[in-house]
Each structure stands twice: as C-alpha cells, then as structure tokens.
Amino acid sequence: MFDGKGNGRVQAQSLPLRLRDLRFERGGQRLLDIPALSIAPGEPTLIMGPNGAGKSVLLRLLHGLEAPTSGQVLAGDAPLDEATRRRQAMVFQRPVILRRSVRANLAFALHGRRMSRAEKADRIDALLRMARLSDRAAQSGRSLSGGEQQRLALVRALATEPDVLFLDEPTASLDPGATQAIETLIREASATGTKIVMVTHDPGQARRLGGEVLFLNKGHLVEQTAVEPFLDTPATDAARRFLRGDLLV
Amino acid sequence: MSALSVSLRLILSGDPDLWEIILLSLRVSLFAVLIAALIGMPLGAALAVGRFPGRQVLLVLLNALMGLPPVVVGLVVYLMLSNAGPLGVLQLLYTPTAMIIAQVLLVTPIIAALTRQAVETLNEEYADQLRSLGLSRLGSVPTLLWDGRFALMTALLAGFGRAIAEVGAVIIVGGNINHVTRVMTTTIALETSKGNLSLALALGLILILIALSVNAAVALLGTTAQRTAYV
Numbered sequence: 001m002f003d004g005k006g007n008g009r010v011q012a013q014s015l016p017l018r019l020r021d022l023r024f025e026r027g028g029q030r031l032l033d034i035p036a037l038s039i040a041p042g043e044p045t046l047i048m049g050p051n052g053a054g055k056s057v058l059l060r061l062l063h064g065l066e067a068p069t070s071g072q073v074l075a076g077d078a079p080l081d082e083a084t085r086r087r088q089a090m091v092f093q094r095p096v097i098l099r100r101s102v103r104a105n106l107a108f109a110l111h112g113r114r115m116s117r118a119e120k121a122d123r124i125d126a127l128l129r130m131a132r133l134s135d136r137a138a139q140s141g142r143s144l145s146g147g148e149q150q151r152l153a154l155v156r157a158l159a160t161e162p163d164v165l166f167l168d169e170p171t172a173s174l175d176p177g178a179t180q181a182i183e184t185l186i187r188e189a190s191a192t193g194t195k196i197v198m199v200t201h202d203p204g205q206a207r208r209l210g211g212e213v214l215f216l217n218k219g220h221l222v223e224q225t226a227v228e229p230f231l232d233t234p235a236t237d238a239a240r241r242f243l244r245g246d247l248l249v
Numbered sequence: 250m251s252a253l254s255v256s257l258r259l260i261l262s263g264d265p266d267l268w269e270i271i272l273l274s275l276r277v278s279l280f281a282v283l284i285a286a287l288i289g290m291p292l293g294a295a296l297a298v299g300r301f302p303g304r305q306v307l308l309v310l311l312n313a314l315m316g317l318p319p320v321v322v323g324l325v326v327y328l329m330l331s332n333a334g335p336l337g338v339l340q341l342l343y344t345p346t347a348m349i350i351a352q353v354l355l356v357t358p359i360i361a362a363l364t365r366q367a368v369e370t371l372n373e374e375y376a377d378q379l380r381s382l383g384l385s386r387l388g389s390v391p392t393l394l395w396d397g398r399f400a401l402m403t404a405l406l407a408g409f410g411r412a413i414a415e416v417g418a419v420i421i422v423g424g425n426i427n428h429v430t431r432v433m434t435t436t437i438a439l440e441t442s443k444g445n446l447s448l449a450l451a452l453g454l455i456l457i458l459i460a461l462s463v464n465a466a467v468a469l470l471g472t473t474a475q476r477t478a479y480v
Contacts, residue, residue, distance in 0.1 A: 065377055086383045096378035099396040099479050108392075109382060143478035157381075 013076045014087050014163035015041045015195055017062055022071035024057055031057050032219045034071075043211035044186070044196035046227065048203075050248045053216040055199045059166050062197065063090050089162035093169045095153035097141040102133055102152055105141045109159035123159065130185065131155040147178025154185050158194065165189060167198040171205065183208060203231055203243060215239050217248055256451035267448070271455055274432040277345050277419070278412035281352030282360075285408055289357045290401065293364025294390045298372050311365070314358035319351075323421030326351045330422065343424040348432070351418035356408040363404035364394075371397045399474040406467050413459060 017039040024032040032054040039045050039062075047055045060066040061073055064085045075084040098105050106124045115123070128134040131151040136144065141152055150170055157165055167186065171179040186209065190196045200206055206213060206227050213230040215223040217238045223230060234240045242248055259267050296307060328334050330342040330350075341347045371393050379389040394401065416434035423430035425439055433452045440449040474480045 060377075063381065065380060082383075088381075090377075090381040092377065096375060098375075098392070099399075112383075140478040 013078070014084055015039070015076065017080075017164065017197075018074040019061075020072045020074060022061065022073065023069050024054075024061060024066065025069040030219060032061070034058075034221045037214070037221055037224070039195075039197060039214075041195055044190055044198060044209050045212050045214060046206045046209060047197070047199045047214045047216065048201070048206060048230075048242070049216035049222075050242055052218075054219040055216055056168050058214075058216065059090070059168050059197065059199055062164075063088055063166050065090075086160075087162055088164045088166065089157035089160065090166040091150070091153050091157050091168070091170050093172050095146075095149045097144070097149050097152060099142060100140070101138055102141045102144070103128070103137040105152055106156055106159055109156045113160065127155040127159055130158075130188070132181070145178075147174050147181060150174060150178065150182055151185065154182060158185075158189055162194060164195045164197060167196065169199050169201065172201070179205070207231055215242070217242070252446040252450050255447035256454060259447065259451040260455065267451060267455075269428065270431055270433055270436050270452065273345065273430075274413060274434070275459075277348045277432060278352060278409060278415075281349045281356055281412045282405060282409045284349070284353045285356035285360050285412075286405060288353075289360030289408075290364045290394055290404075291390065292357075293361040293366075293404075294368045294394050295387065296361070297365045297368035298376075298386045298390060298393065300386070308365070311358055311362050315362050317355055317358065319355055319415055319417035320421065322354050323351055323418030326354065326418065326422045342422060343426060343430055345423070345430060347422040348419040348430060351422045352412045352415060355415060355418060356412050359411055360404045360408045363407060364397075364401060367397045367400040367404065368393045371400070399471055399480045402467050402470060406463055409463060410460065413456065 019034050019037040021036075022032065022034045023030060047058060049055050057066065061068055062080075064073070064080050064082075073080045075081075078084070098108055100108070103124060106127050107120065110120050110123060113120070125134070128137050131148075131154070133144075133148060133152060133155075136148070141149065144152060154167075154170065170186075171182050174182065183205065186196055186198070190209075190211075196209075196211070198209070200209075210227055213223065213225060213227050214221060215230065215234075215236070215238070222236050222238050223234065225235065230239065231243065234243055238248060293311075296304065296311070326347060327342065329336045330339065330347055331337055332342075341350070368390075372389070375389065375393060375396070379392060384392065414434060416438055419430075419432060420435045420438065423432070423435065425431055425435040431439075433456050437449045437452050437456075440446070440452075471480070
C-alpha cells in the first residue's frame with residue numbers, strides 16, 4: 001500500500017509544523033499559550049500531559065480544526081492552508097465510523113482522488129489487508145468491535161497517504177490486544193514516512209513508539225525532548241510528578 | 250354495522266370509483282412528498298450545517314411554518330391560481346396539480362424541519378471527521394443526508410401523513426370534482442355530509458390501512474437498519 005518513498009514523501013510544505021506566538025482561548029479562558037514550537041519530520045511526536053493540559057486542542061490547532069485566537073500555525077514556511085490540510089489526516093479517540101460498509105468507509109476517503117476504479121479497488125483491498133478486515137469488508141463498519149473500528153478509522157486516515165497523521169489517544173479505551181494492533185499500524189505508517197503526531201497518556205506506549213515527547217501542563221509547553229530521557233530523567237518537576245502519577249492541580 | 254359491511258364489500262369487490270379515488274389520493278400525496286423532499290431535505294441539511302446571519306430567524310420561521318393552517322394555504326394557492334391571480338394563466342385551479350402545489354407548501358416545512366433536526370444531530374458526531382477528510386460544511390451535506398437516511402425516513406413519513414390526511418387545502422384548490430380531483434379525504438367529508446356512510450367508512454378504513462402500512466414499513470426498515478448497524 002505504501003510506496004516506500006519514506007521521508008521523500010514528506011514535502012517541505014507539510015513539515016516542519018511550527019507554532020509562532022500561539023494563543024488559544026475559549027469562553028474567556030486561555031487554554032493554550034505556546035510562544036514557539038517546531039515539529040520536524042521523522043520519528044513520532046508524542047504529546048503528553050495531564051487532563052486539561054491542552055493536548056487535544058494543540059492537535060486540533062495543528063490540523064486546522066480550530067483557529068488560534070492569536071499567533072500562527074505554519075506548515076513548512078507558510079501558514080496552514082486547505083491544500084496542506086488535505087495532506088494531513090486525523091484519528092479521534094472515539095472512532096467516527098460512517099453508517100455504511102467497511103469497504104464504503106475506505107472508499108469514502110478516496111472519493112474525488114484522481115485514480116481509476118481499479119486503482120481504488122486495489123488500494124481499498126490493500127487497506128483492508130493492512131487492517132486485517134478483508135473478511136469483514138461487506139458488513140457495516142459500525143458493527144465492528146471497538147478495536148476493529150479504530151483499525152478501520154486508522155487505515156481510512158492512511159488511505160490518502162498523508163504526510164502527517166494526528167492521533168488523539170487512539171487506544172484510550174482499547175484492550176491490550178487491540179492496542180498492540182493499533183501500535184503496529186502506527187509503526188508501519190511511521191516507517192513509510194508518515195509523520196505521526198499523537199496524544200497519549202501512557203508512558204509505556206510512549207516508550208514502545210519512541211520518538212520525541214512534547215510535555216504540556218496548564219496550556220504551556222514544558223518539555224520537548226526524546227522519549228527515553230523524558231521518561232527516565234525528566235527535566236522539570238511537573239513532568240516528574242506527572243510520571244509519578246501525582247495530580248497536577 | 251350495515252354501513253361497515255357495505256364498506257367492506259366495496260373494498261373487497263374492487264369498486265372502480267373507490268379505487269380511482271384511492272389512486273388519485275396516492276398519486277397527489279406521493280408527488281407532493283417527492284417534491285417537498287427534493288426542496289426540504291437539502292434546505293434542512295443546509296440549515297443544520299450552515300452558519301450565517303439570520304439562520305436563527307430562519308429556524309424559527311421554519312418551525313412556525315410546520316403549523317401552517319391548511320385552509321389558509323389552500324386560500325393562498327387559490328388566490329394565486331384563480332383567473333384573477335398572478336398564476337391564473339396556467340389554468341391550474343381545480344386540477345390535481347393545484348392540489349399537489351398546496352400539499353407541497355404544507356409538507357416542505359415539515360420535512361425541512363425534521364431533516365434539520367436529524368442532520369444536526371448526525372453532524373455533531375461527523376463534523377470533525379468530515380472536515381478532517383477535507384469536506385467543507387456544505388460539501389458534507391450529501392454525506393450527512395445519505396448517512397442519516399434511516400432517520401430521514403421518519404421525516405418523509407411525517408410529510409406523507411400530513412399530505413394524505415389533508416382536506417382543507419385540497420378541497421379549496423381541487424374543488425372535489427368527481428373523477429377529476431376527488432380524493433379520499435374530500436370524499437369522506439362529502440359523503441358523510443350526504444349521509445352515505447358506507448363509502449365514507451370504506452375510504453376511512455383504507456386511509457387507516459395506508460397509514461398503518463407506511464408506519465409498519467418504516468418501522469421494519471428501522472429495525473433492519475438497527476440490526477445491521479447502519480444507524
């Protein structure tokens with residue numbers, strides 16, 4: 001399914017993703033305040049932090065689902081626009097499965113792409129194999145189990161071979177087996193050049209996926225560092241307390 | 250009791266006059282619902298996903314139009330289509346087309362308002378995902394309509410119920426002319442006033458049967474959709 005172009009597929013227009021003097025407020029409350037941030041191509045970027053830290057909001061801002069109150073989101077050197085957004089994809093914590101068959105869910109993501117009918121069918125077959133859902137292709141996507149629905153949502157997001165894939169705690173409500181299947185898909189996507197930007201609560205998952213961690217607390221970016229040093233020797237008191245399981249109030 | 254047995258005989262014997270009235274009723278109401286759906290569904294969906302100045306006013310207006318008094322609609326259509334009216338030249342008064350126009354005016358707000366409600370609920374679930382897949386607000390309307398198809402059946406059913414049971418507007422613009430514009434409801438009103446209860450009762454029974462059949466079909470469809478996880 002993936003052409004193995006690897007990082008060659010990651011164009012300057014999509015990455016690095018950068019924030020410049022970004023502030024986001026809702027209902028008069030400042031939810032995010034990040035003067036500068038750069039997310040480079042390559043290994044996964046994992047966003048961690050306690051509930052209410054602004055992790056999901058950051059993901060939504062990077063994907064253009066929210067507009068900043070002030071400041072800018074830049075993709076490459078230019079402000080994030082519709083064309084760049086189309087080269088991103090997102091998977092939500094609760095998978096949104098369309099009320100149609102598994103196959104039709106995948107076809108939906110390819111609608112409007114310049115591909116022949118045969119190419120589309122081949123692509124969908126490859127995605128079904130990737131998600132291990134080939135034998136369920138004709139049944140309703142909503143009749144799948146939670147883990148299967150999340151696999152479907154993930155390969156649907158990958159259908160268009162996005163440069164950047166945002167994942168908002170995709171395994172939060174899954175059992176270990178389903179989590180493992182999702183992590184395998186994420187690693188495969190990452191290995192073929194899709195930049196993974198993912199929110200996770202789970203330090204173990206961060207260690208398994210590798211890459212870098214953005215640690216947020218109370219709307220501020222507290223640390224940006226590689227996974228291992230972050231987990232083993234966190235530089236800030238907030239990160240230490242978070243990893244110890246303390247409530248950061 | 251004798252009126253009931255005569256009415257049953259009328260139904261079972263396949264009385265041609267009775268069937269002419271039934272078929273005309275179905276033809277007028279189904280056409281009206283079809284046209285109202287073509288207008289009301291995209292309109293309702295656009296109101297559900299669109300964000301523009303005056304939207305709230307439109308929503309209030311749409312909900313108010315759901316309760317339009319049929320005789321007033323009949324009167325307005327009559328004034329428009331009468332010889333002295335702006336559309337008099339079309340010579341549509343006292344034709345099934347006039348009855349369809351009146352029913353479209355009555356049914357469109359119902360279908361649009363119910364569609365708006367169904368699509369808005371679905372959009373709360375879908376909006377981020379569709380945006381993520383590159384669809385604009387208006388571009389997501391066909392997807393929302395298709396994925397809400399089972400919920401929208403209820404809107405169509407409500408519209409058909411209003412149309413087939415309607416008497417005030419169609420009697421004004423149709424005139425209840427025998428073999429031309431006589432439908433079930435207007436015939437029931439006429440025959441009851443004449444004391445011919447058997448025909449009125451026969452038509453009443455058919456009307457109830459139609460209502461039950463349509464409801465049963467939609468319920469069956471809904472259950473099947475639920476069972477196969479398409480809702």
